[in-house]
Amino acid sequence: MASYTLTINGVPRQVAFADPDQPLLYVLRSFGLTATKYGCGVGQCGACMVLIGRQAVPSCITPISSLKGKSITTLEGLAKNGKPHPVQAAFIKEQVPQCGYCTSGIIISAVALLAEKRKPTEADVRTALDRNLCRCGTHVRVIRAVMAAAGRRA
Amino acid sequence: MGAPVKGVQLSRRAVVKGGALTVAFMLGGARGKASAQGAARARVLDPQQVDAFLSVNADGTVTIFSGKVDLGQGLRIAYRQIVAEELGVGLDMINLIEGDTALTPNQGRTSGSNGIQRGGVQLRQAAATARNALFHLAAEKLEVKAEELDLADGVFTARGSGKSIAFAKLIGGRRFDLKVDPKAPLKDPANYSIVGKPLPRPDVPAKCLGRHIYMHDFHLPGMLHARVIRPPALGAKLESVDESSLKAVPGARLVRLKDFLAVVAADEWTAIRGARALQAQWSAGTGLPAQDKLIELLRSDPSISDETLENKGAPVTTKPDGAKSLKASYFWPMQSHASLGPSCAAAYVRGDTATIWTASQGTHGNQTSFARFLGLPKDKVRLIYFEGSGCYGMNGHEDAAADAAIVSRAVGRPVRVQWSREDELGWDPKGPPQLIDIAGSMAPDGRLIDWKTEMWLPERTKGLPYIPLLGPQAAGLDDVAGINAGLIWQNGDPPYAAEHIEVIAHWLKWTPLRPAPLRSPGKPANCYAVESFVDELAAAAGLDPVEVRLRGLKDPRAIEVLKRVAAMMQWQPRPSPGPDKTAAVARGRGIAFTHYKHSETYVAMGMEVAVERASGKIKIETVYCAHDCGQIINPDTVRAQVEGCILQTLSRVLMEEVKFDRDRVTSVDWASYPILRFSDVPRLEIELIDRPKEKPVGAGEAACTAVGAALANAVFDATGARLRTVPFTPERVKATLEGQAS
Numbered sequence: 001m002a003s004y005t006l007t008i009n010g011v012p013r014q015v016a017f018a019d020p021d022q023p024l025l026y027v028l029r030s031f032g033l034t035a036t037k038y039g040c041g042v043g044q045c046g047a048c049m050v051l052i053g054r055q056a057v058p059s060c061i062t063p064i065s066s067l068k069g070k071s072i073t074t075l076e077g078l079a080k081n082g083k084p085h086p087v088q089a090a091f092i093k094e095q096v097p098q099c100g101y102c103t104s105g106i107i108i109s110a111v112a113l114l115a116e117k118r119k120p121t122e123a124d125v126r127t128a129l130d131r132n133l134c135r136c137g138t139h140v141r142v143i144r145a146v147m148a149a150a151g152r153r154a
Numbered sequence: 155m156g157a158p159v160k161g162v163q164l165s166r167r168a169v170v171k172g173g174a175l176t177v178a179f180m181l182g183g184a185r186g187k188a189s190a191q192g193a194a195r196a197r198v199l200d201p202q203q204v205d206a207f208l209s210v211n212a213d214g215t216v217t218i219f220s221g222k223v224d225l226g227q228g229l230r231i232a233y234r235q236i237v238a239e240e241l242g243v244g245l246d247m248i249n250l251i252e253g254d255t256a257l258t259p260n261q262g263r264t265s266g267s268n269g270i271q272r273g274g275v276q277l278r279q280a281a282a283t284a285r286n287a288l289f290h291l292a293a294e295k296l297e298v299k300a301e302e303l304d305l306a307d308g309v310f311t312a313r314g315s316g317k318s319i320a321f322a323k324l325i326g327g328r329r330f331d332l333k334v335d336p337k338a339p340l341k342d343p344a345n346y347s348i349v350g351k352p353l354p355r356p357d358v359p360a361k362c363l364g365r366h367i368y369m370h371d372f373h374l375p376g377m378l379h380a381r382v383i384r385p386p387a388l389g390a391k392l393e394s395v396d397e398s399s400l401k402a403v404p405g406a407r408l409v410r411l412k413d414f415l416a417v418v419a420a421d422e423w424t425a426i427r428g429a430r431a432l433q434a435q436w437s438a439g440t441g442l443p444a445q446d447k448l449i450e451l452l453r454s455d456p457s458i459s460d461e462t463l464e465n466k467g468a469p470v471t472t473k474p475d476g477a478k479s480l481k482a483s484y485f486w487p488m489q490s491h492a493s494l495g496p497s498c499a500a501a502y503v504r505g506d507t508a509t510i511w512t513a514s515q516g517t518h519g520n521q522t523s524f525a526r527f528l529g530l531p532k533d534k535v536r537l538i539y540f541e542g543s544g545c546y547g548m549n550g551h552e553d554a555a556a557d558a559a560i561v562s563r564a565v566g567r568p569v570r571v572q573w574s575r576e577d578e579l580g581w582d583p584k585g586p587p588q589l590i591d592i593a594g595s596m597a598p599d600g601r602l603i604d605w606k607t608e609m610w611l612p613e614r615t616k617g618l619p620y621i622p623l624l625g626p627q628a629a630g631l632d633d634v635a636g637i638n639a640g641l642i643w644q645n646g647d648p649p650y651a652a653e654h655i656e657v658i659a660h661w662l663k664w665t666p667l668r669p670a671p672l673r674s675p676g677k678p679a680n681c682y683a684v685e686s687f688v689d690e691l692a693a694a695a696g697l698d699p700v701e702v703r704l705r706g707l708k709d710p711r712a713i714e715v716l717k718r719v720a721a722m723m724q725w726q727p728r729p730s731p732g733p734d735k736t737a738a739v740a741r742g743r744g745i746a747f748t749h750y751k752h753s754e755t756y757v758a759m760g761m762e763v764a765v766e767r768a769s770g771k772i773k774i775e776t777v778y779c780a781h782d783c784g785q786i787i788n789p790d791t792v793r794a795q796v797e798g799c800i801l802q803t804l805s806r807v808l809m810e811e812v813k814f815d816r817d818r819v820t821s822v823d824w825a826s827y828p829i830l831r832f833s834d835v836p837r838l839e840i841e842l843i844d845r846p847k848e849k850p851v852g853a854g855e856a857a858c859t860a861v862g863a864a865l866a867n868a869v870f871d872a873t874g875a876r877l878r879t880v881p882f883t884p885e886r887v888k889a890t891l892e893g894q895a896s
Contacts, residue, residue, distance in 0.1 A: 018404075019427065026423040034371035035364025037543075039494055040575040044824040047494060075364035084363060091362040095354055095790055098226035098798055099544030100361030101370075101495045107362065129832040133824060135494040136226055136544045137801030139835040141794070 004068045008033070009077025020065035024050065027064050028074060035075035035104045039133070046132030049105035050074050056112035075104040078111060087111050090149035091142075098136035106132045110146045119150055199259050204287075204330040206259035207280040208237065214308055214322035216241065216248045221261030221518055222273035223253040223539045224357070227854050228791030229269045231355045235787055236274050239348040240281035240341055241288075242305040243321065253517045253539025263516035265547065265671060266640070267852025270787055271754070274850060282338040284330055291324045343785065343846035350846065352790035357541075369513040369542040369551075370498045370572060377500065377568040379422040380561045381429035382625065383415040384581055387439025387817035388667075392628075399433035408432070409564045414629035416561050418569065426574075439817050442666050449485055452589045452610045457660040459613075464647045464657035470595075470604040477603055478694035479595040482687055485879045486588040486679030486862075487811040490821075491672060492829055495543025496578035497550030501558035502568040503528060508535045512555040513542025520552060527626040528559060546802070547640065547671035548621065550582040556625040576822040583621055583670030584812055586612050586642065588679040594652075596691040600702040602652035607684070609646055609658070611676075612665030621670050640675020641751070645859060648684050649749045650706025666814065674855030677750070678803055682862030682880065685746040689730065689867045690876065698727040699745055699867065709749070711782050714843065715758035716747055718780035722839055723760045730867070731874040740765045742872025746863035748856060755856035756782040759800075759864040761836075765872045770888030772869060774804065774836040779857055781840065784848035792853040796840050799857035805830035807862045809881050 003016040008031065015027060025048045028036050036059055039047030043058040050059045051073040078085035084092065087110045097103040106129060113120055113128040120128070125146045134142065147153060197219070198205035209217045218237055224230045230250055238245045251257050253264075261273050285305070292310035293300040296317050303310045311318040320326075343349070360366035385392070392413040400406050400417070406428025409416040417428035443451050473479070500511040508528055514520055517537035525532040537555070545551055554571050562569040573581075594605040626632065646657045692702040700720050707713050719725075723743060734740040745760045760778040765771070781796050809828050813821040821827040866877045875890045 019423070022423050026421070029371075030421060033364075034367075037368075037370065037495055038572065039496075040824055042575070042823060045494060045575075079363065088362045092354075092359050095358055095794065097358055097361040098228075098794060099494075099541070100226060100357070100366060101368065101493075101543035103361050104364060126832040126835070133494060133829060133831065135492055135546075135802065135829065137798035137805075137830075138794070139801055139830070139832055140797055140838050143832070143835070 002065065006067055007071040009073055015064060017064050020063060022064045024059040024062040024064055024067060024072070028059060028072070033074050033076055037101055037104060039102070039105070045102075046105040046109060047102055049108040049132070051108055051112060054112060054115045056109045075107060078107070085111060087114065087146065087149045090145040094141045094145040094148065096138050096141040096145050098138055102132060102134045106134065106142055110149070113146070114150055119152065122147060197257050198329065201259040201261060201276065202333055204280045204284050204332045204334055207277055208241070208284055208330075210321045210325045212322060212327035214247065214320055214326060216243050216308075216321075218248060218250045218277065219258040220250060220252050220273060220277065221258045222264040222269050223515065223517075225264065225515065225541065226544050227269065227795055228355050228788060229273070230357055231353055232270060232274060232787040232791060233277055234356070235348050235351070235353060236278045237281045239346055240278050241285050243308040245348060245353070247308060254536070255517050255521050255538070256536045260518035263519055265515055267674070267750075267754070267855035269852070269854065271849065271851045274787065276334070278340065279336060279338060280334045282340050283332060283335040286335070286338050287330060287332055288321060288324055292319050295319050295324065346846070349787050350844065351788065353788060355791065367540070368495075369500075369511065369540040370495055372500050372511055372540060372570060374500065374502065374568040377570055378418045378420060378565060379425040380409070380416045380418045380557070380569050380571045381425045381574070382557045382571060383417070383429055383432060383434065384577055384624070385413070385436045385439065387436065388442060389440030390436040390438060393435040393437055396433040399431055400428055403428040403431050406431070409561050411560065411564065411629035414560060414625055416557070418561060418565055422572065442814050442816050442818070444816065445814055448587060448666070449589060452587060452662065455662050455664055457610070458663050459661050461659045461661060462656065463643055463659055464655055467652065467654040470654050473595055473603055474597045476598040477595045478691060479593070480687070480690055480694055481591070481593040482690060482878060484590045484592070484679070484683035484686060486682065487880060488587050488667060489585040489672060489806055489810045490579050490812055490827060491546050491549035491582050492810070492827060493543045493545055493549045493578060493582070496573035496575055497554035497582065498542055498570070498572040499551065499555035499558045500568060500570040501555065501562040503559055503563040504566060506530060506534055508559060510535070510537045510555050510559055511540050512537055513540055513545060513551045514555060515545060515548065520555070523623070524556070524559060527556065527631040528563065529632075546673035547675060548583055550578055553581070553624045556623045560625045560629055560631070579827050580819040580822045581624060583668040585672030585675070586665055586669035588642070588676060590646070590679065590683040592683055592687040594687065594691060596695050596702070598695060600692065600695060600697045600705045602648060602650050602691070602706055604654040605648055605652045605656070607646045607657045608660065609643060609680070610660045610662055611642060612669050613661040613663055621668055640671030642676020644680065644751050645677045645684065645748060646680045648688060648706070649712065649747065649752065650688070650703065651708070652706070667812070667819070673802065674858040677855070677859040678806065678862055679880075681746065681748050681859040682866065685748070685860065685863030686866050686876070686878070689744070689863070689870065693730050693870070696729045698729060700725055701727055703745070703747055711756050712747065712749055715756045715780040715782050718841055718843070719745065719758040719760045719778050722778045722780065722841065723762070725760070730871040732871050734872055735874040738767050740767065740872040742868050742870070744864050744867025744869070744871050746860040746867060748859040750852070750856035750859060754783070754851040755853065757856050757860045759857065759860035761864045761868040763865065763868040763872055765869055765887065767873070767891055770884035770886070770891060772808065772865070772882060772887060774865065776837045776839060777804070777864070778839045779841070780843065781853070781857060782843040782845065783851045783853045783856065785846050785850040786842060786844040787850060789842055789844065792842055793840055795853040796842070796857045797838055799855065800838060800861060801830060801835060803858040803861035804836070804865070807865055807880050807882060808834070809883060811881050
């Protein structure tokens with residue numbers, strides 16, 4: 001059983017694993033961080049996106065053995081001092097989610113986009129979110145919310 | 155009648171302990187944990203009784219008990235608005251319990267877009283009955299006439315004396331013991347202050363902050379995780395299992411009942427690894443037809459029965475000079491629910507009781523089926539709704555619940571089953587294939603003369619038999635009576651006046667995969683065919699598509715949605731196709747209309763598209779929709795539903811088709827079963843027509859039905875090419891443009 005320390009949402013966590021290929025997703029969920037969701041297991045849908053550093057990465061295909069020394073942020077870790085992240089606040093204001101199963105991964109992708117590009121165009125938002133799927137059809141609200149979080153109108 | 159039982163206030167609390175999520179059932183805001191049976195005894199479940207729907211608790215809060223459930227469509231806020239308005243309490247005083255067979259009345263499945271028009275209307279009548287009773291109780295207590303009382307936020311105040319009394323004092327913690335009075339007067343919509351407002355949904359913050367507990371996040375102490383291994387070919391039997399193959403995965407354990415095979419472990423990843431490692435031998439399957447022969451097979455399969463669904467007017471013997479007669483055939487393929495998260499459920503079967511946690515849209519309806527295959531009395535089986543990944547009819551949620559129950563019974567522990575992506579797309583019950591032929595004619599002035607629709611549909615969708623669940627079937631357990639696949643023949647006739655209209659269903663014994671209801675079952679295909687054919691006739695007659703439709707309609711609400719959409723689009727009357735048809739990028743507009751089930755919501759939809767001839771790619775620029783679902787409870791949730799109807803159905807029309815080989819479904823990931831992406835999403839222009847004096851009808855399905863035809867008609871207007879087969883992939887569009895296919 002290998003083990004090391006991983007920072008998750010700012011908290012150092014001891015991670016022990018028998019299988020080096022175990023995806024990060026299952027480790028997060030075993031810690032009770034269940035906002036990150038399984039959708040496809042092959043990185044095609046974006047439901048399991050987390051931030052590794054400032055990059056959005058599908059946790060379902062990220063082996064746990066590859067993360068030593070890394071800092072992970074999940075949806076639960078975006079709020080600061082009890083205040084929702086601006087992207088979360090915009091999603092609430094725009095009443096984005098229907099079932100909401102994709103919401104966690106979409107918010108993470110949007111946060112990564114805004115970290116890289118403070119004032120994205122609508123085309124930037126669409127491109128950045130193209131690897132996130134939504135089945136309920138909340139897309140127009142998502143775009144509006146991300147633009148609003150960036151201080152722009154969609 | 156016995157004394158009212160106190161302590162009906164039951165809340166479902168999720169407790170996070172040591173990183174694990176535990177769900178406890180707490181009784182009465184008090185300390186004791188209620189057993190399922192204790193809770194069931196305390197509740198009135200007869201939907202004729204007010205107590206089945208509502209309780210006023212000792213602290214003055216109100217609990218709604220709803221047999222219908224929120225899947226993300228917004229019933230949680232809409233039901234609160236209805237009850238707050240009709241009962242006279244503040245919105246924040248209301249709790250809601252959904253879809254628990256032990257606590258809520260059986261109001262039927264949450265389906266057919268009837269959450270408001272059935273569930274909400276029942277609830278409103280119960281609340282009106284309760285308010286009436288409370289007025290009388292308060293008048294008695296305060297010794298005034300009921301007419302002298304004002305009611306606000308659950309407190310009655312006598313206008314003269316200023317004396318007041320709260321709901322909690324009047325009935326808190328006790329039963330109403332009242333039948334729902336169908337004549338209890340309803341509040342005049344002119345005096346509404348809560349219904350009709352775009353209030354935010356209570357589950358949205360938790361969903362955005364990562365605190366919403368989905369079915370997938372459910373946990374019980376001692377719970378195991380299982381993966382079920384489905385056969386490599388449809389109908390294959392399990393011949394042998396090499397148990398030693400599991401040795402490579404310590405902690406994984408096998409469960410086998412006949413052809414039902416599962417791997418169980420304490421954690422999910424071990425169960426997944428075990429399922430991957432397990433070696434099993436399966437027989438050959440029962441076989442599937444060649445996919446490219448499907449349409450011929452549907453047409454040539456001997457039908458069990460032919461049913462005349464509609465026969466209005468007298469057969470036409472003579473047609474006016476210049477009448478245009480056409481025939482056309484349309485096809486809509488099998489499609490998956492393609493839920494973003496795979497189906498998931500948990501179960502605890504011990505001794506003679508079973509508790510099933512499920513995202514099913516029909517917990518009550520499944521109680522009988524689950525009791526049957528578990529061999530338990532119905533009242534010992536409790537199904538509790540937990541929100542899952544969005545479902546749009548019946549995906550694999552019921553199957554996963556049956557899987558969990560079977561494995562839990564075998565191991566005697568609580569078991570959670572989550573499907574894989576491959577299993578979800580491969581094994582969820584499918585929207586059935588629909589083949590539709592139409593023949594008809596139009597007079598030179600745009601009047602429809604005669605119309606005949608013939609549809610080929612699997613017999614199971616007719617309603618009577620069942621959708622078998624995979625687990626019990628494989629395990630050789632009593633097969634379960636499931637649900638029908640939705641009234642998929644509806645809207646097969648035009649909504650316009652004609653001298654003679656005939657609709658015939660050829661019911662087929664056979665269908666390649668399990669059919670199930672998929673959002674607005676059948677009607678997206680039927681309306682696609684009907685509204686495309688109207689367009690074809692209009693084009694043949696050289697008439698404007700909007701004018702032809704308006705000519706055939708009398709219902710003012712139908713006329714209004716059509717005129718509204720035409721105005722939104724600044725529609726210029728002219729026949730299709732338009733002037734652009736030979737351009738490299740041809741632009742066009744199309745329109746379609748539905749009166750859902752001929753009795754519910756009115757939808758008119760228009761689209762503006764650009765078609766790239768060289769690639770066959772359709773770019774949808776703007777979708778316009780005018781929508782009249784009668785009284786609107788919450789305009790923002792209605793709008794969200796209409797947006798979802800449009801985008802999900804665009805996905806179905808543009809890209810979705812279940813693919814299969816001779817053994818099994820092969821479109822089992824998002825590459826082989828693509829759905830709409832952010833780059834594909836058009837601008838949406840939606841106008842909602844609120845009619846507070848009309849009954850509220852559904853918004854979760856109706857707008858789906860106009861999408862296919864509005865798009866096909868727009869592509870025809872742009873290019874002169876008629877798309878009669880879904881999906882409109884670039885390859886198909888290109889081939890149609892080149893005249894190689896239709």
